[in-house]
Amino acid sequence: MHVHAGPDSRPRAMNDWEAVQMAAEAGLRGVLLKNHFTMTADRAALAAQLVPDLHVFGGIALNRAVGGINPEAVRQMASFSGGRGKVVWLPTFDSEFYVKRAGTSGPFVSVMEDGRPVTALLEVFSVIAENGLLLAMGHSSPDEVLALIPIAQDQGVENILVTHVFGQEATRAQIRQMAAAGAIMELDWLAAYTNPTLLNDYIEVIQSVGAESFIISSDFGQAENPDHATGMRDFIAALRSGEISQSQIDLMSKDNPAKLLGLD
Numbered sequence: 127m128h129v130h131a132g133p134d135s136r137p138r139a140m141n142d143w144e145a146v147q148m149a150a151e152a153g154l155r156g157v158l159l160k161n162h163f164t165m166t167a168d169r170a171a172l173a174a175q176l177v178p179d180l181h182v183f184g185g186i187a188l189n190r191a192v193g194g195i196n197p198e199a200v201r202q203m204a205s206f207s208g209g210r211g212k213v214v215w216l217p218t219f220d221s222e223f224y225v226k227r228a229g230t231s232g233p234f235v236s237v238m239e240d241g242r243p244v245t246a247l248l249e250v251f252s253v254i255a256e257n258g259l260l261l262a263m264g265h266s267s268p269d270e271v272l273a274l275i276p277i278a279q280d281q282g283v284e285n286i287l288v289t290h291v292f293g294q295e296a297t298r299a300q301i302r303q304m305a306a307a308g309a310i311m312e313l314d315w316l317a318a319y320t321n322p323t324l325l326n327d328y329i330e331v332i333q334s335v336g337a338e339s340f341i342i343s344s345d346f347g348q349a350e351n352p353d354h355a356t357g358m359r360d361f362i363a364a365l366r367s368g369e370i371s372q373s374q375i376d377l378m379s380k381d382n383p384a385k386l387l388g389l390d
């Protein structure tokens with residue numbers, strides 16, 4: 127559900143072709159290619175030709191490189207041949223929350239102004255709804271996520287994923303609110319790999335909130351980190367040794383991802 131691969135403007139451990147072949151060899155059913163700066167629906171369609179038994183999906187992250195909150199970019203992404211464009215990420219590295227938290231003076235892309243979604247975002251939500259896409263919250267703040275979930279749902283968006291919810295510094299109360307609102311939250315191995323104490327937090331929320339509200343992903347692909355398949359295997363092994371059951375793993379690694387991507 128969160129695979130970075132090259133070509134990219136930052137160093138990546140492998141390219142799209144290598145990533146999908148590795149996923150097929152590892153026995154995965156599907157892979158979602160993510161890039162922060164360019165859409166991956168076209169790349170997914172090309173990569174999919176190499177691995178006929180693997181579902182390869184892509185999407186678009188609404189950072190400045192695609193014009194920020196740009197409904198036409200989403201519309202085109204959803205229309206590309208191959209039908210691999212499934213996910214719209216709200217701004218990630220260019221999000222207001224991310225840029226301000228980093229303490230840089232860089233430009234950012236706002237999703238809300240004066241407590242309301244920016245106008246173009248409502249149109250993006252409509253395009254997501256019309257095309258049955260998955261809305262992923264990118265690097266929005268937990269407050270923005272909680273405000274936007276019901277607004278997106280009112281526009282007809284059915285599937286909402288809160289991108290690496292711990293990386294966005296959601297509190298336990300906010301995590302429970304997101305679950306109650308019907309969103310699925312992402313737990314990524316990258317964050318726990320770099321900060322091992324996070325694994326205990328993951329295990330605690332899976333047990334207290336319920337595995338039905340989470341997916342697990344590697345978020346790997348960085349040049350310095352292990353490959354994606356190793357990441358998923360290590361993540362699952364770490365959760366299992368933390369008393370997370372196989373049926374909970376199945377919910378988070380199979381059932382929920384399939385639902386979010388529109389697979390049976």
Ligand SMILES: [Zn+2]
Pocket residue numbers: 128130160345
């Ligand atoms: Zn990522």
